[in-house]
Amino acid sequence: MGPEATIFVVVVVYFAVVLGIGLAAFRRSKPTAEDYFLGGRLARSLVMFMALFGTNITPFLIMGISGLAYHHGYGVFGYTAAMAALIIPVAYYVIGYPAWIASRKLNAVTPAELLARRLDSPNLGRLLFLVYFIYMLPYLSTGVAGVGLAVDVFTQQAISFEVAAAGILIITLIYTTTGGMRATMWTNVFQGLVFGVFLYVSIFVVAADFGGISGVMQEVARRFPELTATKDTAPFTTGNWFVWGMAMGLVVLAFPHLLVRVFAAKDVKSLKNSIRYYPVIMIGLMLVATLYGVWGRIEFPDFVGRDSDMVFPMVIRSHFGPMIQGLALAGILAAVMSTLDAQMLTLSSMLTRDVWYGLSQRRQVVLGRLFLVILGGIAYYIVILRPASIFALAQLSFSGFVTLTPIWLLGLHWKRFTAPAAITAIIAGNAVLVAMFYERLPNPGLIPVAWSFMAASVVGVVVSLFTSPPPDEVTEPVMGPIRRAMGDG
Amino acid sequence: MTRRQHRRIFWVLVVVLAALHVDFFNHGTSPPPIFGWLPVDLAYHMVWVIAAAALVLYFTRYVWRDYDGS
Numbered sequence: 344m345g346p347e348a349t350i351f352v353v354v355v356v357y358f359a360v361v362l363g364i365g366l367a368a369f370r371r372s373k374p375t376a377e378d379y380f381l382g383g384r385l386a387r388s389l390v391m392f393m394a395l396f397g398t399n400i401t402p403f404l405i406m407g408i409s410g411l412a413y414h415h416g417y418g419v420f421g422y423t424a425a426m427a428a429l430i431i432p433v434a435y436y437v438i439g440y441p442a443w444i445a446s447r448k449l450n451a452v453t454p455a456e457l458l459a460r461r462l463d464s465p466n467l468g469r470l471l472f473l474v475y476f477i478y479m480l481p482y483l484s485t486g487v488a489g490v491g492l493a494v495d496v497f498t499q500q501a502i503s504f505e506v507a508a509a510g511i512l513i514i515t516l517i518y519t520t521t522g523g524m525r526a527t528m529w530t531n532v533f534q535g536l537v538f539g540v541f542l543y544v545s546i547f548v549v550a551a552d553f554g555g556i557s558g559v560m561q562e563v564a565r566r567f568p569e570l571t572a573t574k575d576t577a578p579f580t581t582g583n584w585f586v587w588g589m590a591m592g593l594v595v596l597a598f599p600h601l602l603v604r605v606f607a608a609k610d611v612k613s614l615k616n617s618i619r620y621y622p623v624i625m626i627g628l629m630l631v632a633t634l635y636g637v638w639g640r641i642e643f644p645d646f647v648g649r650d651s652d653m654v655f656p657m658v659i660r661s662h663f664g665p666m667i668q669g670l671a672l673a674g675i676l677a678a679v680m681s682t683l684d685a686q687m688l689t690l691s692s693m694l695t696r697d698v699w700y701g702l703s704q705r706r707q708v709v710l711g712r713l714f715l716v717i718l719g720g721i722a723y724y725i726v727i728l729r730p731a732s733i734f735a736l737a738q739l740s741f742s743g744f745v746t747l748t749p750i751w752l753l754g755l756h757w758k759r760f761t762a763p764a765a766i767t768a769i770i771a772g773n774a775v776l777v778a779m780f781y782e783r784l785p786n787p788g789l790i791p792v793a794w795s796f797m798a799a800s801v802v803g804v805v806v807s808l809f810t811s812p813p814p815d816e817v818t819e820p821v822m823g824p825i826r827r828a829m830g831d832g
Numbered sequence: 833m834t835r836r837q838h839r840r841i842f843w844v845l846v847v848v849l850a851a852l853h854v855d856f857f858n859h860g861t862s863p864p865p866i867f868g869w870l871p872v873d874l875a876y877h878m879v880w881v882i883a884a885a886a887l888v889l890y891f892t893r894y895v896w897r898d899y900d901g902s
Binding site: 417418420421424425426428429430432433436440443444556557558560561564568571572581584585588589611612615618619622623626630824828829830 | 835836839846849850853854855856862865867868869870871873874876877878880881884885887888889891892895896897898899
């Protein structure tokens with residue numbers, strides 16, 4: 344059997360296992376929206392941990408960070424990863440935990456539904472769906488593009504970028520439309536394990552090939568000293584360093600597909616247990632991705648611009664045989680599918696709950712499935728255009744999501760916050776972000792997301808003070824329990 | 833120590849750690865690597881992550897109150 348055939352067989356076996364798990368989950372599911380979108384709110388610690396972990400592991404992490412580290416060196420770890428170890432758990436405490444309480448009190452299935460009910464404004468739910476949809480598409484496309492690139496490298500163009508992208512979308516659509524949240528969480532356990540174990544083990548094998556960790560580090564320092572020196576130039580200027588570090592932590596719960604995972608937690612214990620360990624394990628993987636990027640420069644020193652996204656699969660191909668290459672490819676597929684399924688399912692649930700609502704439970708599920716197919720088509724179109732590097736696309740998407748963070752903080756902690764304030768804050772924050780990205784506004788320093796975050800915060804507070812909040816009978820059933828749980832009441 | 837006191841300590845430590853994350857004192861410098869191979873900046877942020885993980889264990893144990901449904 345040739346190397347490409349071996350890789351193909353390993354990947355097919357992997358797909359069969361994932362589809363089998365999805366099918367098993369489908370057999371356990373009930374025909375209700377809560378079961379389809381939240382797995383019946385029964386996720387315990389291990390499933391929660393793996394669901395959050397698997398959903399966070401993306402081609403941005405594997406190929407985007409290694410691609411950036413290829414050009415900028417070890418400093419990428421501090422820039423993109425370290426801060427998240429603290430900020431993600433803090434965000435789970437100040438946003439995730441109160442949102443989990445509110446989702447139960449309001450019987451909300453989606454993030455948009457939660458805020459729309461909390462602020463008594465269906466239009467807010469519709470606007471949130473629109474914003475989530477717009478920023479999700481570039482993020483979603485980074486995943487599918489990552490698969491296309493990896494398949495292209497591993498099969499040496501035997502399977503084209505376009506065919507690989509279409510394949511991953513179709514497989515994900517099949518198990519997501521049949522099994523819903525329960526399937527995505529169950530498959531995440533398997534996919535998170537495959538990917539996490541592979542990455543942690545493989546970096547030691549690569550290091551050994553280079554003569555050990557100290558050997559490869561010394562070789563990098565000798566040949567590319569600029570990758571080991573800490574810089575104070577872009578993108579690592581002090582202000583940007585701090586802001587991007589914060590953004591990388593805050594964005595996790597600004598992702599609707601992550602917040603929905605939190606809603607699915609069975610109890611606080613499950614939430615706490617998962618948050619204790621998954622950020623650190625995830626950040627360990629970011630360290631591994633950084634090392635892949637920097638060390639890959641030794642073997643492949645000539646990548647220019649976004650071509651460095653290929654450094655991870657190229658290093659794998661040069662150090663491992665076809666069986667392990669197949670596993671690596673399966674790992675990347677695992678990373679993509681476990682994020683893609685959550686992203687698609689969450690958007691589809693928002694469509695049926697927040698935009699086109701009033702349908703029967705059965706029709707919600709049918710419409711959700713139909714939407715997934717259409718979403719897959721749009722995502723495929725963006726992917727084959729591939730307008731920028733994985734890191735650049737993700738940076739744009741993440742900035743948009745972070746701009747929503749003030750809405751969550753105000754909505755979950757300030758009783759006086761109003762729907763008009765939320766709507767104007769979303770519009771103002773995003774207007775500032777887009778204007779700065781297109782250089783229509785002067786940038787006095789820092790990266791655009793810092794200014795859009797501030798704009799959304801200020802507008803949210805000021806407009807709230809000039810508008811009437813929802814009546815007590817709407818706010819108190821949610822804000823009261825949150826206050827008591829946070830120790831403020 | 834009360835939960836309120838733990839909470840104050842936690843938030844102070846969050847601010848301290850967030851400030852320490854910005855290692856401007858390392859920026860633009862090229863100190864010799866630790867053990868002859870580990871870049872100082874990388875080592876610094878690995879230690880920072882361990883400190884952050886310890887703080888997370890502390891706050892989930894002493895600060896985060898369990899919701900009792902009321």
